[in-house]
Amino acid sequence: MTAVGRGTARRPISANVAQVGAALVVAFGVIAAGAGYWQLVRSADLSSSPDDPAVIAAARDTPRGLIEDRHGTVLASNKKDADGEPYRVYKDKSMSPVIGYASRYYGTAGLERAYNAQLSGIARSDPLAEALRKFQATPYDPQNLTLSISLPLQKAALAGLGSDRGAVVMLDPRTGQVLALASNPTFDASAIADPATAQEAWTAVNADPAQPLLPRATLGTYVPGSVLKIVTAMGGLDSGALTAATKFPQQPAAEKNGLVVSGFTIKDGHHPFTDGTVLDLPDATEVSCNIYYALAGLKEGGGALDSMARRLGFYAPLPFDLPTATSQLTNGGGPLPGGFLDDVELANAAYGQGETLVTPLQMALVASTVANGGLLMKPQLVTAISGRSGTTTIASQSMGQVLSAADDAVVKQAMMQAVEGKYGRLFTTGAAVPGIPTAGKSGTAQLGGTGEPHSWFIGFAPVDHPQIAIAVLVEHGGRGGSRASPLAGQLMKLFFDTEATS
Amino acid sequence: MTVRPAALPPIPFTGIRPRLRRRESVLIALVAIALVAGDISLSATHEIAAGGPPTLGIADPGGLAIYLAVLLGVHLAQVLAGRRTDQVLLPAVGMLGGIGLLLMERLPQDLVTQTIGGRTFGLAEIQLAWLVLALVIIGTLAIVVRSDSWLRLYKYTWAVAGIGLLILTVLFGVEVNGVRLSLRLGPITGQPSELLKVILVVFLAGYLSENRSLLIEQDTRIGPLRLPPLPYLAPMLAMWAVALLVVIVQQDLGAALLFFLVFLLLVYIATGRRSTLVIGLLLFVVGGLLLYATIAHVRTRVDIWLDPFSDPAGAGYQVIQALHAFARGGLVGTGLGAGLPVVSGRLPIPEIQTDFPFAALGEELGLAGILAILGLYLVVIERGLRIAAAAADDFRALLAAGLSLVVGVQAFIIAAGNLKLIPLTGITLPFISYGGSSLLANALVVGLLLAISDRGVESPPPPRPARRSPRRLFGRPGRGSSGGAAAGRAP
Numbered sequence: 001m002t003a004v005g006r007g008t009a010r011r012p013i014s015a016n017v018a019q020v021g022a023a024l025v026v027a028f029g030v031i032a033a034g035a036g037y038w039q040l041v042r043s044a045d046l047s048s049s050p051d052d053p054a055v056i057a058a059a060r061d062t063p064r065g066l067i068e069d070r071h072g073t074v075l076a077s078n079k080k081d082a083d084g085e086p087y088r089v090y091k092d093k094s095m096s097p098v099i100g101y102a103s104r105y106y107g108t109a110g111l112e113r114a115y116n117a118q119l120s121g122i123a124r125s126d127p128l129a130e131a132l133r134k135f136q137a138t139p140y141d142p143q144n145l146t147l148s149i150s151l152p153l154q155k156a157a158l159a160g161l162g163s164d165r166g167a168v169v170m171l172d173p174r175t176g177q178v179l180a181l182a183s184n185p186t187f188d189a190s191a192i193a194d195p196a197t198a199q200e201a202w203t204a205v206n207a208d209p210a211q212p213l214l215p216r217a218t219l220g221t222y223v224p225g226s227v228l229k230i231v232t233a234m235g236g237l238d239s240g241a242l243t244a245a246t247k248f249p250q251q252p253a254a255e256k257n258g259l260v261v262s263g264f265t266i267k268d269g270h271h272p273f274t275d276g277t278v279l280d281l282p283d284a285t286e287v288s289c290n291i292y293y294a295l296a297g298l299k300e301g302g303g304a305l306d307s308m309a310r311r312l313g314f315y316a317p318l319p320f321d322l323p324t325a326t327s328q329l330t331n332g333g334g335p336l337p338g339g340f341l342d343d344v345e346l347a348n349a350a351y352g353q354g355e356t357l358v359t360p361l362q363m364a365l366v367a368s369t370v371a372n373g374g375l376l377m378k379p380q381l382v383t384a385i386s387g388r389s390g391t392t393t394i395a396s397q398s399m400g401q402v403l404s405a406a407d408d409a410v411v412k413q414a415m416m417q418a419v420e421g422k423y424g425r426l427f428t429t430g431a432a433v434p435g436i437p438t439a440g441k442s443g444t445a446q447l448g449g450t451g452e453p454h455s456w457f458i459g460f461a462p463v464d465h466p467q468i469a470i471a472v473l474v475e476h477g478g479r480g481g482s483r484a485s486p487l488a489g490q491l492m493k494l495f496f497d498t499e500a501t502s
Numbered sequence: 503m504t505v506r507p508a509a510l511p512p513i514p515f516t517g518i519r520p521r522l523r524r525r526e527s528v529l530i531a532l533v534a535i536a537l538v539a540g541d542i543s544l545s546a547t548h549e550i551a552a553g554g555p556p557t558l559g560i561a562d563p564g565g566l567a568i569y570l571a572v573l574l575g576v577h578l579a580q581v582l583a584g585r586r587t588d589q590v591l592l593p594a595v596g597m598l599g600g601i602g603l604l605l606m607e608r609l610p611q612d613l614v615t616q617t618i619g620g621r622t623f624g625l626a627e628i629q630l631a632w633l634v635l636a637l638v639i640i641g642t643l644a645i646v647v648r649s650d651s652w653l654r655l656y657k658y659t660w661a662v663a664g665i666g667l668l669i670l671t672v673l674f675g676v677e678v679n680g681v682r683l684s685l686r687l688g689p690i691t692g693q694p695s696e697l698l699k700v701i702l703v704v705f706l707a708g709y710l711s712e713n714r715s716l717l718i719e720q721d722t723r724i725g726p727l728r729l730p731p732l733p734y735l736a737p738m739l740a741m742w743a744v745a746l747l748v749v750i751v752q753q754d755l756g757a758a759l760l761f762f763l764v765f766l767l768l769v770y771i772a773t774g775r776r777s778t779l780v781i782g783l784l785l786f787v788v789g790g791l792l793l794y795a796t797i798a799h800v801r802t803r804v805d806i807w808l809d810p811f812s813d814p815a816g817a818g819y820q821v822i823q824a825l826h827a828f829a830r831g832g833l834v835g836t837g838l839g840a841g842l843p844v845v846s847g848r849l850p851i852p853e854i855q856t857d858f859p860f861a862a863l864g865e866e867l868g869l870a871g872i873l874a875i876l877g878l879y880l881v882v883i884e885r886g887l888r889i890a891a892a893a894a895d896d897f898r899a900l901l902a903a904g905l906s907l908v909v910g911v912q913a914f915i916i917a918a919g920n921l922k923l924i925p926l927t928g929i930t931l932p933f934i935s936y937g938g939s940s941l942l943a944n945a946l947v948v949g950l951l952l953a954i955s956d957r958g959v960e961s962p963p964p965p966r967p968a969r970r971s972p973r974r975l976f977g978r979p980g981r982g983s984s985g986g987a988a989a990g991r992a993p
Contacts, residue, residue, distance in 0.1 A: 013899045014891035016771040020903070021887045023767075024910050028876050031914065034921040035876075038828040039869040046829035051814065053823070053850040054830055057843035 048117050050108070055122055058140050060085050060104065064119040065142040065387070067099055067111065069151045070179070075099060076112075081195055088112075088193035092151060094158040097183035097215035098322070098381065101192045106202050110215070111145065111381065114321055118143040118385055143387035148177035148380060156494050157182035160487045165210060166474040167217035169364035170491060173460060173469040175396040176368070176377030179499065180491070181361070183220070187212040218324045221357040222473055225443035226288045226480065227456045228329075228352030230366055230411060232297050233281060235308030237407035241300035244281050244410045248295040251284075252276045259291050264344040266294050274423075285414035285441065286424040290351045297350020298343055305329065305350065306338030311402045312366055312376065319399070320361070321381040327358040352443060364471035367440070367458040370411050371466035374403035415439035416463050428457065430486030433493045437463040440470075440488065442480030452476040457484035461492050468495045521584040523577065529593030530577055534570050537600040540838055541566050544608055547839035561839075562607045565630050569603055572634050576641035583645045588889060588955040592640065594881045595933055595948050599633050599941075601875065602934035605859055606630075608839045608866070613855055614936065625855065625936065632938040636945035643949025649960040650953075654897050657708030664701035667694040672751060695757040696930075696943035699912075700950075702761055703768070703904035710772035711896035717773045729777055753799050756915055756927030762786065763911045768904045772896075807925035823851045824861035824920050835868025842866070855936035857928050860920040875934075876917070882948075883910040889955040895962040902954045905947045 038046070047054060063086040067076035075095050078086040088102050100110020108116050121140035157168035161184040170180040185208075191201035205212055214220060236242030250259075252274075258265035268290040277283070284292035297305060309315070309329050318324040329349045332339035340346040348354030361379065369376045378397040385392045403411070416439040418424040419431050432438045440459020447453060455477030460469040470488050477483035538560065546556035560566060573596045580587060603626065611624030623631075653660070667685075671694050676684045684691040710717070720731040750758060766782040769775075793800040802817060810818030810825075827850060830841060842849055842862060851858045864872050886906025893899035909932050916935075919926040930940040 013771060013896060013903075016774045017887050017890050017899070017903050020767050020771055020907070021884065024883055024907075024914070025880065027914050028880055028910075030923065031917045031921060032873055032876055034918065034923045035828065035864060035869055035872045038825055038921060039831055039864065039872070040833060042825075043829045043832045046826050047832075049826075052826050052830070053845045054826075054843040056845050060845070 048122050050116060055116075055120060058122055059102070059120050062086070062121055062140045062142055064088065064102060064112075065121065065144040067119075067145045067147060069147050069149045069154075070177075070383070071150065073151050075147070075149075075151065085195075087195055088190070090189045090193070092155060093186045093188055094154045094182060095149070095151070096186045096189040096212075097217065098147075098149060098154075098181050099189065101189040103192050103198055103202075104195055105198050106192060109213070110322060111147075114323075115143075115145055115382065115385075118387075119145065121387070141388045143385045145382050146384040146386070148172075148175075148179060148383050149181065150179045150499055152498060153180040153491065153495060154182055156180075157491055158184055158186065160490060161474065164474045164477055164483070165216070166472070166477065167220060167360040168473075168487070168491065169217050169360050169471045170495065171364055171368055171379060171469055173368040173371035173377065173466050176380045177383065177396065178379055178381050179468070179495070181215075181217050181381070183214070183216040185210045185212045215322070216473070216475075217360045218318075218320070218322050219359070220473075221325050221327065221359055222454050222456075222475075223445035223447060224352040224356055224358045224363060225445035225454065225456055226290075226293075226352055227363055227366075227441050227443035227458045227471075228356055228358070229285065229288070229293045229350070230370065230415065230441055230458065231309055231312065232293050232300070232305060232350045233285065233411050233414060234312075234366075234370070234403050234407070235305040236296050236300040237410055238308055238403050239300050239304035241304060242281060242296055244413070246296070246299075247278045247280050248292060248299075249278060251289070251291050251295060252278055254291045254295075255289070259294055259347075261294065261298070261347045262343050266290060266347060281410065282414040282417050286417040286421040286427075288418070288427055288442070293351040294347035297346055302336045302338030302340040302346050305346070308402070311400065312369060313362055313399070314358075318359075318361060318365070318379060320379050324361060325359050327362040329354075329356050331355045353446060360471045360473045363456070363458050363473075364469060367460050367471060368469035369402050370408060370415060370439075371460035371469045373405045374401055374408035376400060376402045412439055412463060415441055415459065418442070419459060427481045428459075428485040429481045431457060431459060431489040433461050433489055433496060436461050436492075436496060438489070438492065439463045439466075440485070442485050444478075444480045452478050455483035456480045457488040459488055459492075461496070467500055468492055518582070519584045520582050521586065523581055523589050526577055526580075526589035526592060529590065530573060530596065533573070533593050533597045533600060536597065537566060537570065537604065540601075540604045541607070543837060544604060544839045547837055551839070562626065565603065565607065565626055566600075569600060569630060569633060572637045573600075576637050576644075579641050580644055585645055585952075586956050587644050587952040588885055590881060591885045591948055591952060591955075594878050594885070595640070595944075596637075598875070598878050598882075598933035599636070601863065602859065602931075602936070603629060603633060604838060605862060605934065606855065606936055609842075609855055609862075610849070613849075628938075629936050629941075632941045635938075636941040639942060639945040640949040640952065643946070644952035644956075647950070647953035650898065650901070650962065653704050653901070654708055654963075657705045660701050661705040664694075664698045664705075668698060668752075670694070675752075693937075693939040695752075695754055696939040697946075699757070699760060699764070699908050700905070700943055700946050703764065703901065703908055706765065706768050707897055707900035707904050710768065711900050714772050714896055718775070729781065730773060730775065750793070750797070753797075754928070755800065755803065755925075756912075756919075756929030759915055759927060760908070760912050760929060763915075764904060764907045767907050767911070768900060771890075771903050772900055803925045803927070807922065810922070820852055820858070821922055821926055824858050825922060827851060827858075827861040827865040828921065831865040831868045831872075833869050835864075835866050835871055838866045840866065853928075856930055857916070857926070857935075858920055859931050859934045859936075860917050863934075864920075879910060879913045879932075882906070885955075886910075886951050889951055893954060898954050898962065902951055905951050908947055909944060 046052065063078035066074055068074050075091045076099055077089050079089050080086050087104065090099060098110060100108065100112045102108045102112040112119065119142060121142035153170060157180045161182065164184065166184055168180055168182040171178045187205045188201060191197045255268050258267045274287055279289055279292050306329060314327045314329065316326055329338065330340050330345060334341035336346060345354045349356050365376060365379060376399040378399050380396055383394055416437060419428045419438045419440045428440055428442045431440050438459060438461040440457055443456030445454035445456060455474040457480055458471045460466040470492060472484040472488045474483045541560045541562060542558060545559040545561040548561060549556045576592060606626040606629040609625055611626060614625045614628060616623050616628055671685050676686045676691055684693055717730040722729040722732050766779065769778050794804055806817050806821055810821040812818065814822050830836060842865060851861060854862050863875060883906050886902055890899045890902035890906065893902055912929055913932050915927060916929050916931050918924045930937055932944045
C-alpha cells in the first residue's frame with residue numbers, strides 16, 4: 001500500500017474537529033454522571049454522616065432534641081455557653097450508660113450516638129421534604145425522644161447496686177419496653193458535655209479502672225451460673241428430651257460422690273436439703289441442682305441447647321436501640337452439636353459454667369420470654385420520636401414464639417418454686433414481692449481463683465400475668481441469694497408500688 | 503435608514519460602520535437577569551442568617567453593576583466597531599465569570615487580601631478587578647486583531663519566550679504552598695504556566711498547519727503501526743518534552759496533563775491519524791507509571807484518589823470534604839450562601855476559591871447548577887470548535903480548535919478531579935476560579951477566538967511551499983497545503 005492518498009488523509013480538519021468535539025461531549029457527560037452519583041446516589045449517607053461538617057455545625061448551632069422518660073421527665077436538655085453555642089445537660093447520672101453523651105470535643109455515645117441524626121435534626125425522613133429544605137426558614141428539625149425508662153426505677157436500681165459494680169435490667173415482658181437499664185459505676189455525662197469541664201472529666205473517666213464508660217447491662221459479658229439453667233430447661237422441654245416429670249436415678253448418688261463425665265467429676269453441695277430424693281425438673285430447679293442440669297444438658301444434647309439459645313438471641317448482637325455484646329454458651333469450634341468441645345463442656349454449660357458468657361440484657365430477655373408465655377418481645381428503649389412534622393410512635397415487636405405455652409408453663413412453675421418454694425426461698429432470699437406471686441432463679445457464677453462469685457438473679461411477677469421481668473447482676477456479689485435476689489425483690493416491689501397500672 | 507437597522511450611519515472620521523449584535527444583546531440581558539437574581543438570593547441568605555426576614559436587596563450592587571457594565575461595554579464596543587465576531591462566546595463566558603464573581607462575593611472576603619496604597623482589597627474586589635481586565639482584553643483582541651501574522655510567523659519565537667518564562671519561574675519563582683509556580687512582578691504574582699498553555703497552542707497550530715500534508719501522507723512504519731514521519735514530529739515532541747519536564751520539575755501535574763491532552767488532540771485534529779492517539783495514550787500510561795514509581799508527589803496524589811478515606815483527616819481531607827460538599831448539595835443545592843458550613847471559623851474545604859469552586863457550586867447550586875455550568879462550558883467549546891471548522895485556513899482552524907480545547911480540557915481535568923473521577927490536580931476552573939493569571943490567560947483564549955471568528959479580518963497568506971531545514975534535511979520536497987479552504991473570504 002502506498003503511503004500517499006489514503007482516505008483519512010483527505011478528511012478535512014472540520015471532520016476531525018467534530019470527532020474531538022463529540023469526545024468532549026462524552027467526557028462532560030461522564031462528569032455529569034459523576035456529579036449525579038455523589039449528589040443523588042451518595043447524597044443521603046455522606047451528608048448525614050457524623051463526619052460531615054454540616055452535621056457538626058448543626059450540632060454547634062442547633063440545640064439537640066430533648067430526651068424524656070416514660071413519665072415526661074426531661075433527661076437530656078440544652079444550655080448555651082458564653083458564645084451562644086448550645087451544649088448538653090443531663091438530668092441524672094443513673095441515665096448515663098443509656099443516654100451516653102454528646103460532646104463538642106469527644107463525639108457521641110449511647111442513645112446520643114444511635115439517634116444522632118434524629119436528635120440533631122438532620123435526619124431525612126422524606127426525600128421530597130429534603131429536596132425542598134432549602135426553601136424552609138429553619139433547615140434542621142431536631143426530634144425529641146421518649147424513652148420507656150422510668151427515672152425513679154432507674155435511680156432505685158443504681159442506688160441498690162450501691163458501691164458494687166453491676167447491672168440491672170427491668171422490662172415489661174408483654175411489650176419488651178425497658179423500664180430500667182442501670183449500670184454501676186456510672187459517670188457524669190453533663191461534665192463531659194459541658195465545654196468548660198469536658199477535658200478534665202473525659203480524662204478522669206477514661207483513667208478510672210472501674211470503667212464507668214462501659215455500659216455493663218448491654219456490653220458487659222459475665223459467666224451466668226445457675227440462671228442459665230432456665231435456658232437448659234427451655235431447650236430440653238422444647239426438644240422433648242425433658243418433661244416436668246423427668247428424673248435421673250443416678251442423681252442422688254452423684255450428689256454425694258460427684259458425677260463423673262468423661263473422667264471429669266462434677267460436684268454439688270446442696271444434698272443436705274433433699275437427702276437422697278430423686279428430683280424432677282421443678283424440684284431440681286428449686287434447689288438449683290447442678291447434677292440434675294448437667295444430666296439434663298447431656299440428655300437434650302448440644303444441638304437442642306444451642307438452638308434454644310439462638311432463638312433467645314445468643315450469638316448475635318440483640319436488635320436494640322443500643323449496641324449490645326453477644327452472649328454465648330461456648331467458644332465454639334468443637335465437634336459436638338452446638339460447637340461444644342466434649343460432654344464435659346456441655347454438662348458444665350448446662351448449669352451456666354464452662355465457657356458460657358452472657359449480658360444482663362440477654363438474661364432479662366430469657367426471664368421476659370418465660371414470663372410472656374414463651375413469646376419473646378424485642379427489647380425497646382425509644383417509644384416515640386416527635387418533631388415539627390409530628391410524632392412517630394414505635395410499636396412493640398415480637399421476636400417469635402421461642403417455646404410453646406404448655407412447655408413454658410413448666411418453666412414458670414419451676415421458677416415460682418425457686419422463689420416461693422420451701423427450699424427455693426433459701427436460695428432466693430428476699431426475691432419474693434410480698435403479696436404477689438413471684439418467679440425467678442438465682443445464680444452464683446464461679447470465676448475460679450479466690451474472688452467472690454458474681455451474684456445473679458432473673459425473675460418476673462406476678463406469675464399468672466407478669467408485668468415486670470428483671471435481671472440483676474452484681475459483680476463479685478457473692479451467692480445469688482444473698483445479693484442479687486433481695487435487690488430484685490426490692491426493685492420489683494417498687495415497681496408494683498409506683499409504676500404498675502393493672 | 504429607518505428600514506434597515508443594521509445600516510447605521512457610518513462614523514465619519516474612521517469609516518467604521520456600526521453593526522447591531524441582536525443575539526449577543528439578548529443573551530447578555532439574560533446573563534444580567536440571572537446574575538442579579540443570584541445576587542438577590544445571596545443577599546436574602548445573608549439576611550436570613552443574620553436572623554431577619556429576607557428583603558429584595560442585592561448583596562453587592564456596586565461590584566455586580568461594574569461587572570455587568572463592562573460586559574455591556576465590550577458588547578457595545580464590538581457593535582460600534584462593526585465587527586462580525588461570534589455572538590454567543592461573550593455571553594457564555596460572561597455568565598461563567600459572573601458565577602465566579604458571585605461565588606467570590608459569597609466566600610469570606612479575607613481568604614485573599616491585597617493592600618495597595620494603604621487600602622486593603624478582599625477576595626471579590628480583586629476578582630472583580632481581574633474580571634474587568636479580562637473583559638477588556640477580550641474586547642480589545644476581538645476588535646483590534648485584524649491579522650494573524652504576528653502569531654503565525656513567529657511561532658518559534660513564541661515557543662522560546664514561553665519556555666524562557668518557565669525557566670525564569672524555576673530560577674526566580676516565588677514559593678506558594680511549597681510549590682514554585684509563581685513569578686512576582688511588583689505587587690502582582692502570576693503563574694506563567696497559564697500563559698504557556700496559550701503559547702503552546704499558538705506554536706502547535708503554526709507548526710502543524712505548516713507541515714500538515716507531510717504529517718498525513720508520509721509514514722514511518724513500526725511493525726503494524728503507521729506513524730507520521732519522525733523528523734516532522736521531533737520538534738513537536740521536543741517542545742512537549744521540555745514543557746512537560748519543566749512542569750514536572752515544578753510539580754504542576756494539572757498543567758502537565760492539560761498540555762499533553764491538548765497536544766495529543768491537536769495532533770489528531772491536524773492529521774486524523776488514530777495511531778497518534780494510540781501512541782499518545784501508550785506514552786501516557788508508561789509516563790504515568792514511571793512518574794508514579796519515581797515521584798513521591800505523584801504517588802501521593804494517586805493514592806489519595808484511589809482511597810481518600812484511608813486518611814480522612816490528613817491527605818484525603820480535601821477530596822473527602824469536596825465529596826461531602828457535592829453530597830450536601832443534592833439535586834437543587836442549599837442555595838447560594840447557605841452551604842459550606844463553617845466549623846471553628848474554617849470553611850470545609852481548603853483552597854476552595856482556586857481548586858474547589860466546582861465543589862462549592864455543587865453544594866450551593868446543586869446538581870441542577872452543576873449541569874448548567876457544564877452546559878455553559880460545552881457552549882464555549884462548541885462555539886470554539888465551530889469557529890475552527892469554519893476557519894479560513896489550517897492555521898486558524900488549528901488555533902481555534904486548540905484554544906477551545908485548552909478551555910474544555912482544563913475544565914474537565916479540574917471538575918473530574920473535584921468529583922474523584924481522576925486524581926486531583928491543582929489547576930483552575932476556567933473563568934470561575936479565583937486568580938488573575940487564569941482569568942487573563944483565558945481572556946486571551948476568548949479574545950483570539952472572537953478575532954478568528956470574524957470573517958472580516960485580513961485573509962490568511964497564500965500557502966507557502968516547503969521551507970526550513972527539516973524538509974531539506976530529512977524529507978522530500980513538500981507538495982503544498984492540501985487542507986482547508988485556503989481562499990480568503992474578505993469582503
